[in-house]
Amino acid sequence: MSKDIVYLDNSAVTRIDEKVLDAIKPYYFDDYAVATSEFAYTMGIEAKEALENARNTISDSIGAKSEELIFTSGATESNNLALKGVMYNQDKKGHLIVSDIENFSVLNTAKTLEREGYEVSYISVDEKGKIDFEELKEEIRANTILVSIQHANQEIGTLQDINKIAEYLHEKDILFHTDATHTFQRIPIDVSKTPIDLITVAAHTIHGPRGIGGLYKRKGVKIKKLMDGGFQENNLRAGIENIPGAVGFAKAVELITEEENSRLKELRDYLIDKVEEEVEDVTLNGSREDRIPQNANITFHYVEGESITLHLDMRGFAVSTGSACFSKSLEASHVILGIGGDHERAHGSIRFTFSRYNTKEDVEKIVEAVKDVVNNLREISPLGKKGSE
Amino acid sequence: MSEEIKVNCLGENCPVPLVETRKALRKAEKGDVLVVTGDHSASKKEIPMAVEAMDLELISVEEKDDYWEIRIRK
The missing domain is CATH 3.90.1150.10 (Aspartate Aminotransferase, domain 1)
Incomplete structure (x- = not known):
């Protein structure tokens, strides 16, 4: 590919920063153990430390505690884990609210849940892409479990007032998830001040590696694990940890x-x-x-x-x-x-x-x-x- | 030895003929001739525009009975 290309499709994916790649390399060539090997040998201890340092850096950047961040393979998995994880964890099939203009990983997850017998409401947006807050209030039912409204839109970039939504839902005791794929590190979020329960974040939009993302889950929020396997990520996300990815993700956060x-x-x-x-x-x-x-x-x-x-x-x-x-x-x-x-x-x-x-x-x-x-x-x-x- | 490569876009709407033309051009060798046929009127104008942008030779644009044929040399 020509070096002269002017690339303006950075919401699809960004070019990785050389400093991110440099940070990642040792975890492929030198310290390539999995974190669960911390119980067996030094390389495993070091790998686990790298994973936890990365987790600290990323969670810190949104005012969260380290244990509140689950590493995933990216935004799609985080959105699936947030929506299905919460809805599947209820005794009875409850009600979910999403906006009309969510990313497909939220919209199609909502449609899957609907096909499985869950109630789903889709709320509209105005001509600028802002959700209708009154419509959101009207859609709330006795069995509303979760509301998922993106922080900003993937195509038109419109920001939603997630602080106002979070405060309102918190009072109503309804969980709130926001997909922050396109705002993470670009627009500040502080979960120590705003009662958001779940946040999707990803590295590919901030010059980090692909295949790594995260789900912030406020302490105390219960979700069901979606994939069966090992006990990684606090037994919420099975599969060997992507330590190089996590390290690169953290480096990308530091560079913004x-x-x-x-x-x-x-x-x-x-x-x-x-x-x-x-x-x-x-x-x-x-x-x-x-x-x-x-x-x-x-x-x-x-x-x-x-x-x-x-x-x-x-x-x-x-x-x-x-x-x-x-x-x-x-x-x-x-x-x-x-x-x-x-x-x-x-x-x-x-x-x-x-x-x-x-x-x-x-x-x-x-x-x-x-x-x-x-x-x-x-x-x-x-x-x-x-x-x- | 130069080849003649046929790209049949009959029944395809914009931008498919241009996309198919570009794909075929990527595979073609220098000197090969692409013969693109289609019936979407906008593509008949759009493909020559693209040929110019790519600095290739537009040999001909011919109107047939109910389709058009564009010949391009890579």
Whole structure:
């Protein structure tokens, strides 16, 4: 792959930081024992120490106690463990609430639970992607066990007011889970101040390794173990611990700074302003203010997102689209439809997500390319006014 | 020895013809000729745009009875 590529799909995955890779290496080549070998030999003791140091670093960063973090294989597993783990642990099949625009690992888990006889409510969002808090209150039933509302949306980056939701649910004695995959380390969370019960976190969005994530579980919250096997992770997640992954995850956490998050926000706003200034007929998807620092999502009307992404790729830019034509399913983004957009708006949406390795020059280059590509495509577009003129 | 590679995209909508063309181009050797056929009108315009962006030679764009044929040299 060309080194010259401008990669702006960092919500899909980020490039690993060299310092993270350096931190990981010894746990593949030197100290590669599993943590349970702490009972047998020194290498095992050292491996266990590395795992627990990583756990400390990550849990500390959200104000949690070390024993409240369960390592998983990533956000999908954490979301499954949170939802199924809580719901399966009840004597009777209870009620779950999720939002319409959750990540598929929450939405499809909720649908599985529904098929298994659990009650599930899906609450709507407004045109910016904010949940309707009144609707949430109305949906609460006597048997509501758990509410799962993401901290920020994976496509449009809209932030939810999780503090308000957490406080309300805490009073009602209902468990609250939030998927913080796209906010972890970008937007502060402090569980010592906010009564969130379960939080999904992952390393792949913060220049850490893939295949490692975590579930924060407040002390006292009971969940059912999903996979049978050994007694790892406090007997809540079987399978040998991914110690290199955990070490890399912790290193990735250490490397994020407030300055970096401010810089990402500047890049985001610079791109939004420039696109709005230089390209006609565009709509910013999501909230202008309440959005994660690394995300800009814009619909370019009268053109298909897939065409934009392909033409940008040929010019050396990697972005993603809310359109799903690549899978031939022709299903538009459930998020854009969820905020009241039509299929045309969803199909023309492009998500630009920034990372540590992006620069202002990248933004300038991509805006020029987008302008050119979109104008060319509009000339031949079968979708709208310009193509049919 | 250059080859002629056929890419049949009849019945496929945008962006599939462009995606298939790009996949075939990746596998093709320098000098090979791709013959892409399809019937989606936007793709007929979009593929030549992509050929230009990739700095390849667009040999011809022909309208047949109920489909189009694009020839590209890698």
